[in-house]
Amino acid sequence: MVFSNTKKWVMRIECMNLSKKNEIIYYAMPVRGMLYDALSYVDQVSQIKKLRRENKELEGSAEFLSGLKKTDHLYPVITIIFYYGEEKWDGKIDLHGLLGIDRKEYSLLKTYVPNYRINLIEPKRLENLKCFQTDLQIIFGMLKYRKSKTELQNYMNSNKEYFSNIDEDSYNAAKVLLGSESSLKAEKQESGGIDMCKALDDLYQDGVNEGREQGIEQGIRALMQDYLDEGYDREKILEKLQKIFSLSREKAELYYMKFHQPQE
Known part of the structure; x- marks a missing residue:
C-alpha cells in the first residue's frame, strides 16, 4: 500500500503475515525493501520523463538522454515493514547484516558497499506508542489486540470518539494493517468520516x-x-x-x- 501527500514524500507499507502462507519471517527482507524503493524511484523517473517530453522541456544532450532536467528532484520513499508473526523477528534488518560484512575479513567493504536498513515495526511488541502521531498511535494500539475480538472491541470502545468517525486515509490504512482489505465495509457518516466500530462488527x-x-x-x-x-x-x-x-x-x-x- 502506498501513500503520498502534498509534503512531497511517498510512504509504502508492506504488511507481513496477514495470511497463513506468509506466517514465517522473510530473511531476504532488506533486499525486498531495496527493490521496492528502487522501483518507486524508477516509476517517478518514468513519470517525469513522460511529462518533460510531452511538454518539450528538455534541453541539451544530457537532459535528452536522462529524460530529466538538471533541476528535477524525486520524492523520498519510505518503506515500512509491518511484521505480525507470533515469533520475534530474528532476521537481518539491514543489507550489511545480510551480506555478513560485519565479519572482520570484510571490514574494508563497509566503506564501499552502501547499506540499506529496513523500517521494521512489530505491532505486537510496541510499548511506547506515544512516539507516534495521534492517528498512528491509536491504530498501532488497535493492532496489538487484533487477535482477540473482545480485547479489540474494548480498545475501540475506549477510543470510540476516534473510531466512530475515522478519516478515509486512516481507515484504508487500518484495513490493510488488519488484513481486511476486501471484507471490511465502509459506512460513511454525514461528517464524511467512517464508522469503523460498525464496520468491525459487520466483519x-x-x-x-x-x-x-x-x-x-x-x-x-x-x-x-x-x-x-x-x-x-x-x-x-x-x-x-x-x-x-x-x-x-x-x-x-x-x-x-x-x-x-x-x-x-
Whole structure:
C-alpha cells in the first residue's frame, strides 16, 4: 500500500503475515525493501520523463538522454515493514547484516558497499506508542489486540470518539494493517468520516456466519458418511438431509454431490 501527500514524500507499507502462507519471517527482507524503493524511484523517473517530453522541456544532450532536467528532484520513499508473526523477528534488518560484512575479513567493504536498513515495526511488541502521531498511535494500539475480538472491541470502545468517525486515509490504512482489505465495509457518516466500530462488527458477524456455514457442512459430511456406511441409498440420504438440516431438495442434492465419493 502506498501513500503520498502534498509534503512531497511517498510512504509504502508492506504488511507481513496477514495470511497463513506468509506466517514465517522473510530473511531476504532488506533486499525486498531495496527493490521496492528502487522501483518507486524508477516509476517517478518514468513519470517525469513522460511529462518533460510531452511538454518539450528538455534541453541539451544530457537532459535528452536522462529524460530529466538538471533541476528535477524525486520524492523520498519510505518503506515500512509491518511484521505480525507470533515469533520475534530474528532476521537481518539491514543489507550489511545480510551480506555478513560485519565479519572482520570484510571490514574494508563497509566503506564501499552502501547499506540499506529496513523500517521494521512489530505491532505486537510496541510499548511506547506515544512516539507516534495521534492517528498512528491509536491504530498501532488497535493492532496489538487484533487477535482477540473482545480485547479489540474494548480498545475501540475506549477510543470510540476516534473510531466512530475515522478519516478515509486512516481507515484504508487500518484495513490493510488488519488484513481486511476486501471484507471490511465502509459506512460513511454525514461528517464524511467512517464508522469503523460498525464496520468491525459487520466483519465479525460475517465471520460468525461463515463459521456457522462451515459447521453445517461438517455435520452434513459426517452424517452422509454414517448413512453410506450403513448402506443407505441416495434417495434415503437426501430425505434425511432435507429433514435434519431443513434443506430444499436442490440444496440437499448439491451437498450429496459435493461430499459423496463413489467407490472405485
